[in-house]
Amino acid sequence: MKKETLLNVALMTLLLAVPIAAWIADEPFTITLATRVVVFAIAGVGLNFALGFGGLVSFGHAVFFGVGGYAMGILAYHAQTYTSLLEWPFVIEGTKSMPVIWLVAIIVSGLAALAIGTLSLRTTGVYFIMITLAFGQMFYYFAISWPAYGGEDGLSIYVRNGFPGLNTMDPIQFFAICYVLLLIILFGVHRAAHSSFGLMLRAARQNEERVQAIGHIPYRLYLTAFVISGAITGLSGALFADLNRFVSPTMLSWQTSGEIMIFVILGGVGRVFGPVAGAALFILLEHTLGGLSEFWQIYLGAILLGVVLFARGGLYGLLAGREVAHD
Amino acid sequence: MTDPILDVRGISKSFGGLRASNDISLDLRPGEIHALIGPNGAGKSTLIKQITGGLVPDSGSVHFDGQDVSRLSTAARARLGMGRTFQISSLAMDYTVLQNTVLGALGHRGDTFRFFNHVMTDADLVASAQSALRQVGLEEFYNLRTADLSHGQRRQLEVAVALTLEPKAFLMDEPMAGLGAEGSRRLVGFLDTLRQKTPILLVEHDMDAVFALADRISVLVYGEIIATGSAGEIRSNPMVRSAYLGEGDAA
Numbered sequence: 001m002k003k004e005t006l007l008n009v010a011l012m013t014l015l016l017a018v019p020i021a022a023w024i025a026d027e028p029f030t031i032t033l034a035t036r037v038v039v040f041a042i043a044g045v046g047l048n049f050a051l052g053f054g055g056l057v058s059f060g061h062a063v064f065f066g067v068g069g070y071a072m073g074i075l076a077y078h079a080q081t082y083t084s085l086l087e088w089p090f091v092i093e094g095t096k097s098m099p100v101i102w103l104v105a106i107i108v109s110g111l112a113a114l115a116i117g118t119l120s121l122r123t124t125g126v127y128f129i130m131i132t133l134a135f136g137q138m139f140y141y142f143a144i145s146w147p148a149y150g151g152e153d154g155l156s157i158y159v160r161n162g163f164p165g166l167n168t169m170d171p172i173q174f175f176a177i178c179y180v181l182l183l184i185i186l187f188g189v190h191r192a193a194h195s196s197f198g199l200m201l202r203a204a205r206q207n208e209e210r211v212q213a214i215g216h217i218p219y220r221l222y223l224t225a226f227v228i229s230g231a232i233t234g235l236s237g238a239l240f241a242d243l244n245r246f247v248s249p250t251m252l253s254w255q256t257s258g259e260i261m262i263f264v265i266l267g268g269v270g271r272v273f274g275p276v277a278g279a280a281l282f283i284l285l286e287h288t289l290g291g292l293s294e295f296w297q298i299y300l301g302a303i304l305l306g307v308v309l310f311a312r313g314g315l316y317g318l319l320a321g322r323e324v325a326h327d
Numbered sequence: 328m329t330d331p332i333l334d335v336r337g338i339s340k341s342f343g344g345l346r347a348s349n350d351i352s353l354d355l356r357p358g359e360i361h362a363l364i365g366p367n368g369a370g371k372s373t374l375i376k377q378i379t380g381g382l383v384p385d386s387g388s389v390h391f392d393g394q395d396v397s398r399l400s401t402a403a404r405a406r407l408g409m410g411r412t413f414q415i416s417s418l419a420m421d422y423t424v425l426q427n428t429v430l431g432a433l434g435h436r437g438d439t440f441r442f443f444n445h446v447m448t449d450a451d452l453v454a455s456a457q458s459a460l461r462q463v464g465l466e467e468f469y470n471l472r473t474a475d476l477s478h479g480q481r482r483q484l485e486v487a488v489a490l491t492l493e494p495k496a497f498l499m500d501e502p503m504a505g506l507g508a509e510g511s512r513r514l515v516g517f518l519d520t521l522r523q524k525t526p527i528l529l530v531e532h533d534m535d536a537v538f539a540l541a542d543r544i545s546v547l548v549y550g551e552i553i554a555t556g557s558a559g560e561i562r563s564n565p566m567v568r569s570a571y572l573g574e575g576d577a578a
Contacts, residue, residue, distance in 0.1 A: 196433055196441040196449075203430050206419040213379075213417070214434025214492060215405035224440065 004320040008273045015280065016179065023172045031171040032243070037276075037283045038178040039239045044263030044275025045185055046232030051261070052270030053193060054225040055205035060116065060132030061260045063139045064230040066252030067112050068105035068237025070143065073155040073247030075101050080158055098163045098177070101238055109234020110227050117226035121219055136254055143249040154248025161242055168242075178239055182276070185232060190272045192228070201225055202270075233260070262300075266307060268316030277315045330393065331356045332496045332526055338377055338387030347373040348384065349550040355496055360522045362529045362537045365547035366570075371530050372414065374547065375500055378528075379411050380404045392495055405434075410494025410525070414501045416481040418473050424484055425469040428456035431491035459490040464513060478505040483514070496526050503533040515539055538562075546570070 015037065022030035043065055050056040078085045078094025086092040095101060120131040144152050160168045168174050192198050204211045204218040211218050241247045250256065259282070267278025285303065289296035311318045331354035340348040347370045355361050365371055376382040378389055380401035388397045396404050405411070418427050429447060432455040433439060446452065460466040463483040468476070476484065482502055489497060502518075503511045515536050518527060522542075531537050537544060538558045545555040548570045554561060561567055 191445075192442045194445050194447070195443055196439050196446045198442075199426065199430055199433060199446045200439045203419040203422065203427075206421055207417055209413070209417045210419055210430075210488075211434075212401040213405055213411050213413070214431050214488070215402050215437070216434055216439060217400070217402045221439075 004271070004273075004316070007277075007316065007320050011273060011277055011280070012183070015276065019172060019175050028171045031175050033283055033287060035171070035175045035178055035243055037280045038175065038182050039236050039243055040260075040263055040279035040282065041276040042178075042182050042185055042236035042239065043233045043260045044267065044279050045182075045189055045272075046229050046234075046236060047260050048229075048264045048270065048272075048275050049189060049192075049232060050222075050226050050229035051264055052274070053198060053201050053205065054222050054229075056121070056222055056226060056229075057129050057261075058132045058226070058229070059129045059254070059257050059261070060120075060134075060136035061230070061233050062252050062254065062256035063112060063116065063136050064109040064233040065237035065240070065256055065260065066139060066143065066247075066249070067109045068234035068239075069241035069247045069251045070149065070155075070237075071105040071108050071234070072101045072161070072238040072241040073157065074149055075104060076157045076161055077149065077155050096159070096161045098161045098168070098242070101161055101242075102235055105234045105238035106231045109237065110231035112234075113227045113230025114223070117223045117230075121222050121226065133254060133257070136252065136257055140249055140252040140254070143252050150248070152249060154246060154250075157241070157245045157247075160245055174243070178243075181235070181239070185235075186272060186276070189232075193272055197221070197224070262304060264314075265304065266314050268314030271314070271316040271320075274314055274316045281315060329357050332392055333378070333528060334390040335374075335378060336388050336390065338374075338384040338389065340373060340377060340382065340384050346550050348377065350387070351547075351550070351552055352387075353545050353552060353555065355526050355528045357526055358523060359542040360518065360527045360529055360540050362531060362541035362544045363547060364531065364534075364537055364544060369547045370550040371547055372500070373550075375498060375530060379409060379498060405492070406437075408492075408495030410489040410492045410497045412482075412485040412489050412497070412499045412502055414504070414530075416478075416485055418481060418484060418488070420472075420474040422473055423469065424460065424465060424471050424473060424476065425453070425456055427473055427484060428459055428469075428487050428491055429453060431459070431488035432456050435492045455491055456487075459487040462490060462517065463487045479507055479510045482506055483510070486514070486517075494525060496528065497521075498528045498530075500530045501532060502529070503531055503536050511536060 019031040019034040047058065047061045050058055075094045076096055079096045084091050084093055116135045120128055123131055149155050162168055163177055166173045200211065200216060201221045204221050208218045237251060263275045263278035263282055266281050267274030267276065285300055286296065289299045307314055333355040335351060335353050337350050337352050338348055339350050351374060363371060373382065377384045380399060388395055391407055391409060419430065429452045432452045433446065457466060460469055463486050465480065465483050465487055468480060482505060486502055503514060506514060511533060518540055541558060543555060544558060544561045545552050546561060546567050553570060554564045554567050
């Protein structure tokens with residue numbers, strides 16, 4: 001087996017074993033930590049689709065994370081207050097059903113990515129970073145100043161949304177839902193990375209001129225990747241909101257965009273399982289260093305600096321070597 | 328005479344006060360190799376860019392396969408059958424030789440927006456890629472990373488990728504550069520057979536190759552074509568001799 005495959009299996013096994021052990025030992029807090037890792041990993045896998053495969057350094061992925069979160073928050077809020085989301089021209093009721101909420105989160109964040117991508121992908125490099133950041137701030141301030149859904153205070157959801165046949169309030173069962181979703185997404189992203197689209201997209205990242213010379217337009221590839229990326233991150237936002245039973249504008253802040261980017265960079269840009277490793281390391285550091293000092297992010301910054309300077313491939317680059325191009 | 332596949336009609340391009348292209352007309356007919364030569368800074372690259380769509384001429388037009396393509400993008404011109412190789416190798420450097428060639432075959436087939444099936448196991452694409460690699464003599468290097476290829480091998484790969492596009496005409500920008508005597512000789516032999524199927528507009532500094540291959544030669548000096556003719560005519564043209572060949576080895 002290849003080193004990278006081995007690492008993937010080890011990582012996913014560990015991520016499953018820790019919460020199961022915690023479940024047996026009756027430590028729900030550890031299960032919640034593991035669930036956070038899984039949810040952040042999904043957000044990172046989403047960003048990695050644009051950043052890693054398409055070279056699109058989006059500093060605005062909090063938009064999709066937050067839009068997914070608010071999709072959950074708004075639907076559940078109307079369901080728990082027995083009000084309609086929309087009464088005219090047709091009635092839309094809220095819902096407490098996770099699958100419906102996920103679908104809405106994916107569609108709405110995908111549409112947001114389509115709108116933002118259509119405009120911002122006309123720019124490249126640092127301008128692209130700035131324009132995605134600007135969109136992020138627009139959404140952030142919009143959420144703060146929108147009193148209908150809590151404004152700055154956010155929205156609390158009293159009971160976690162439901163999934164047919166499962167008790168989602170049980171931490172281990174909610175973890176299982178998130179874990180299975182992560183597996184499905186990883187499988188899909190792995191397939192896409194090696195598909196026709198993936199080959200062309202990764203070629204565009206390396207050399208746009210080459211892609212044009214064989215008759216293709218990089219913009220269309222980038223936009224498609226950006227929409228898929230936004231939709232995946234949107235789903236993770238809905239799960240994150242459900243995990244906390246709370247949505248607030250913080251989910252849309254630029255710090256959130258930065259954290260999602262940190263998962264990708266720590267784990268290894270362009271590696272399918274990289275963001276999983278990155279999110280796990282991030283939560284581990286937050287938890288252990290956070291216990292030592294209130295200012296744990298100073299250490300996080302130092303580690304990030306080390307990764308960028310000395311281990312550009314992140315954890316995966318360090319442990320599995322350079323990506324094998326011909327798999 | 329058959330209609331030319333590529334017909335450049337009176338294009339001009341200026342950058343500020345510099346006239347990089349001055350009323351240039353040239354054509355490429357089926358079955359021929361038409362070489363474009365000229366000293367450094369004559370405007371060859373500027374001309375190629377206007378033909379392939381990277382630059383818009385100030386005036387004049389480019390017709391390809393009977394169609395005015397002057398307003399089309401690079402990608403659209405490539406889809407119409409303009410197969411191009413670059414002066415400075417322009418490949419996906421992290422990909423293997425085979426991946427780069429499959430990429431070309433995929434570009435030609437056009438069904439890029441497929442997200443699920445493993446592209447490197449697509450038998451048609453791989454077969455077409457391998458056939459192209461065989462024609463340029465790179466088949467045994469298929470699994471090398473492109474960044475690890477020698478300069479000359481990258482030139483060969485450029486040609487292989489262009490072959491997978493099954494173009495109606497080739498625009499080759501210095502394909503011999505850096506090939507060495509043996510590689511150059513092999514490529515000359517290959518282009519010689521290729522012209523029957525697909526005509527080639529060849530920009531080249533290697534004069535031996537040009538005089539061995541070209542049916543017609545156009546000489547570009549300071550943005551103007553000063554002569555077009557057979558190898559013999561160009562050799563004996565006094566203007567060409569003073570402007571170009573007299574300067575010694577311009578390469």
